[in-house]
Amino acid sequence: MKLKFIGILFLIFSLCTAGYTQKFEELAQTPPMGWNSWNKFGCNVSEKLICEMADAMVNNGMLEAGYNYLVIDDCWQVRRDSVGNIVVDPERFPNGMKTVVDYVHKKGLKFGIYSCAGSATCQGRPGSRGYQFQDARTYAKWGVDYLKYDWCNEEGQNAKAAYKTMSDALKECGRPIVFSICEWGDSKPWEWGKGIGHLWRTTADIRDCYQCTFDWGGLGVLDIIDKQAALQQYAGPGHWNDPDMLEVGNGGMTYDEYKTHFTMWAMLAAPLMAGNDLRNMDAQTKEILTNADVIAVNQDKLGQQATKFMDMGEYEIWAKPLSNGEVAVCFMNRTNQIWKLDYDWKKQTMYFATEVSVHKKVYNVFDLWEHKNIGKTSERLVKEIPAHGVLVIRLSVVK
Incomplete structure (x- = not known):
């Protein structure tokens, strides 16, 4: 017992x-x-x-x-x-x-x-x-x-x-x-x-x-x-x-x-x-x-950490896949000078997120600091990024 x-x-x-x-x-x-x-x-x-x-x-x-x-x-x-x-x-x-x-x-x-x-x-x-x-x-x-x-x-x-x-x-x-x-x-x-x-x-x-x-x-x-x-x-x-x-x-x-x-x-x-x-x-x-x-x-529920998508020495591009087939992209300027960005989406293949294809779909480009759309991936992304600064955007499919 x-x-x-x-x-x-x-x-x-x-x-x-x-x-x-x-x-x-x-x-x-x-x-x-x-x-x-x-x-x-x-x-x-x-x-x-x-x-x-x-x-x-x-x-x-x-x-x-x-x-x-x-x-x-x-x-x-x-x-x-x-x-x-x-x-x-x-x-x-x-x-x-x-x-x-x-x-x-x-x-x-x-x-x-x-x-x-x-x-x-x-x-x-x-x-x-x-x-x-x-x-x-x-x-x-x-x-x-x-x-x-x-x-x-x-x-x-x-x-x-x-x-x-x-x-x-x-x-x-x-x-x-x-x-x-x-x-x-x-x-x-x-x-x-x-x-x-x-x-x-x-x-x-x-x-x-x-x-x-x-x-x-x-x-x-x-x-x-x-x-x-x-x-x-x-x-x-x-x-x-x-x-x-x-x-x-x-x-x-x-x-x-x-x-x-x-x-x-x-x-x-x-x-x-x-x-x-x-x-x-x-x-x-x-x-x-x-x-x-x-x-x-x-806080995106997918929980993926960003990958350094492109390393150009003093300029870097990081990408973070998000839920719902979206992606965050950060352009980081390591220099003491303004980065005059002129980015052609069509010349890049986003291998970091298989669901994202700027060649097959058009995405809105939403600036996360200006809190507004600043273009589409069918257009070149032209922006001045300050010294030691970033441009971070969120891509979502144009509906």
């Missing part, structure tokens, strides 16, 4: 675990969109800041535009208690994390949190190594919806094994949680991350510049874009290449450079995680981050 009872309990546990595993696999069917505290605020996070940012996301149109994850990055945690539970900074979060999570949820947003696969986080706070299942249960109890999991102080661990341990913990914690692998691309997580996480970083940390280099590994936008060109086969619903968070609005780039940054993240089917101060966005920043036409390309 006792053995039979144990067997029933095991069956119930197995069925429940299978259910949460299925929910895990059904998450992030389009690239996650939201906001993360790190790029703008670093360690200066607090209950007040997060609640104000939640208010801003609702009031300034970010939530309506699709940004629904609000993620606290490093420095919210200070130690572990006598039984190993992670302790929230009592000075910065005086009412505890559950109160903050509840506030975020009441605003119609989802809540994300940060930890690290190492013994300590990148800022020296307690990491999750050895506490993965305990931390996952804590996050579920708080109501967490998203976990960014870093790779500092990893002490020689195998990356795939370390991330699988936390993945298993999340699948058993009793709550569907999106899992963001932040391993910086060192062990090629795109080759093993599917089924373990929902997105994985492909490069070192982004910096708020168009093209720049840092001895310690930070990268500018252009260098990050270059590293995505061969990774399109690894992206799709539930498993995304992540070229890091957005710097739009933080002041280090020009208006056209920020448009390039945002456009290419959309073309790459990358997660769109804003990293600016949402409480005081200027008009240009809001225009970029809430561009519904560009966001629609990013």
